Amino acid sequence: MKFFVDTAEIDQIKELNDLGMVDGVTTNPSLIAKSGRDILEVTKEICSIVDGPVSAEVVSLTADDMIAEGRKLAKIADNIAVKVPLTWDGLKACKTLSDEGNMVNVTLCFSANQAILAAKAGATFISPFIGRLDDINLDGLELIDDIRTIYDNYGYETQILAASIRSANHMSECAKIGADVATAPANVIKSMANHVLTDKGLAGFMADIEKAGIKIL
Ligand code: G3P
Numbered sequence: 001m002k003f004f005v006d007t008a009e010i011d012q013i014k015e016l017n018d019l020g021m022v023d024g025v026t027t028n029p030s031l032i033a034k035s036g037r038d039i040l041e042v043t044k045e046i047c048s049i050v051d052g053p054v055s056a057e058v059v060s061l062t063a064d065d066m067i068a069e070g071r072k073l074a075k076i077a078d079n080i081a082v083k084v085p086l087t088w089d090g091l092k093a094c095k096t097l098s099d100e101g102n103m104v105n106v107t108l109c110f111s112a113n114q115a116i117l118a119a120k121a122g123a124t125f126i127s128p129f130i131g132r133l134d135d136i137n138l139d140g141l142e143l144i145d146d147i148r149t150i151y152d153n154y155g156y157e158t159q160i161l162a163a164s165i166r167s168a169n170h171m172s173e174c175a176k177i178g179a180d181v182a183t184a185p186a187n188v189i190k191s192m193a194n195h196v197l198t199d200k201g202l203a204g205f206m207a208d209i210e211k212a213g214i215k216i217l
Contacts, residue, residue, distance in 0.1 A: 001175045002052070004161065004183035008035040008042050010049070012186035017050055024052035026127075026163065026183040028083070028107070029059060040076065047077035055105045055125070057083035058093070066093035074102045081105045081124060086114045091121045098122035105161060115147040119156035125181065129164035130174075140164070145177045168192045 002023035005016055008031045016022045025046050032039050043056045056076070058069040070082035070093060081103035084090040094104045098121070105125040106118035110133060118126045128147060130140030144162050151158065159180035165171060168191045174182045208214075 001179055002181040003189060004052070004055075004181055005189065006031070006163065006165070006183040006185050008032050008037070008046065009186070010042070010045060013046060013049055016186055016189060021189060022050055022052070024054060024079075024081075024181070024183075025050050026055040026083070026105070026161070028055075028057050032057075040073075043073070043080070044076050047079055050079070052079060053081040053103055053105075053125075054079055055081045055083040055107075057107065058085075061087070061089060063089040063092035063096070066090065067096050070097045070102065070104075071100075083107050083127075086110075086118060091117055094118065094121040094123050098124065107163070110143070112143065112146040112150055115158075115160075116150060116156075119151065119158040123158045125159050125161040127161045127163040127183070130162055130170055131164035131166040133164075134166070141170070141173050141177065144174055144179050148178050168194070 003021055004024040004026050005013055005022050006026045008027045013025060035042055047054045056073045058066040060066055060069060066084050073082050074080050082097050083105040084093045085108045086106050094106055098104045103124040105127055106123040107127040109115055109126050109128045115126045128143050133140035133143060147160055161181040161183055162174040162179040163183050165182055165184040165188055171182055171192055
């Protein structure tokens with residue numbers, strides 16, 4: 001499973017990228033607003049750090065405007081994936097932009113039917129939002145599983161990019177289901193290293209190291 005980091009914070013991207021933990025980046029208007037930076041400028045900087053796909057989201061609602069914005073975003077760098085919302089206009093924009101050879105990430109997906117339409121419109125990535133489904137008492141992981149089954153049934157090449165990931169558990173469950181990509185905030189990716197028994201075991205080793213005066217350097 002590829003890891004994308006869901007942020008527009010340069011420091012976080014650099015730290016994870018240096019460790020080989022970043023196969024791509026996803027941004028959205030809320031993350032760009034949080035960064036306080038100009039969308040074109042910060043997206044360009046991210047593209048210069050990361051080799052893999054960098055999703056940059058359009059900010060209008062009509063297909064024509066999304067297509068124009070998508071073309072402008074795609075000019076920033078070769079690794080831009082234009083992100084469009086899963087609306088009828090967004091699907092039209094997806095079809096045009098992907099026919100023109102651009103990577104397209106269709107976002108705000110909350111149902112298997114939406115994911116089918118995105119695949120048929122030529123999406124490179126479909127972004128089902130796990131956490132926001134869980135928030136309203138539905139099962140986000142079940143949606144990932146359903147889309148995996150459907151895409152495999154028909155050989156759709158659209159990659160499942162599990163989004164709105166809130167926990168390390170979401171990450172391992174997505175990997176078990178077979179999501180192609182999981183995008184998560186940096187703190188969630190880092191939290192995958194945590195285990196209470198690792199902490200306990202290390203505390204025991206450190207106590208013995210101190211008692212016995214063990215030194216290597
Ligand atoms: O980039 C889209 C997505 O990952 C947002 O996550 O936590 O705001 O639902 P969240």
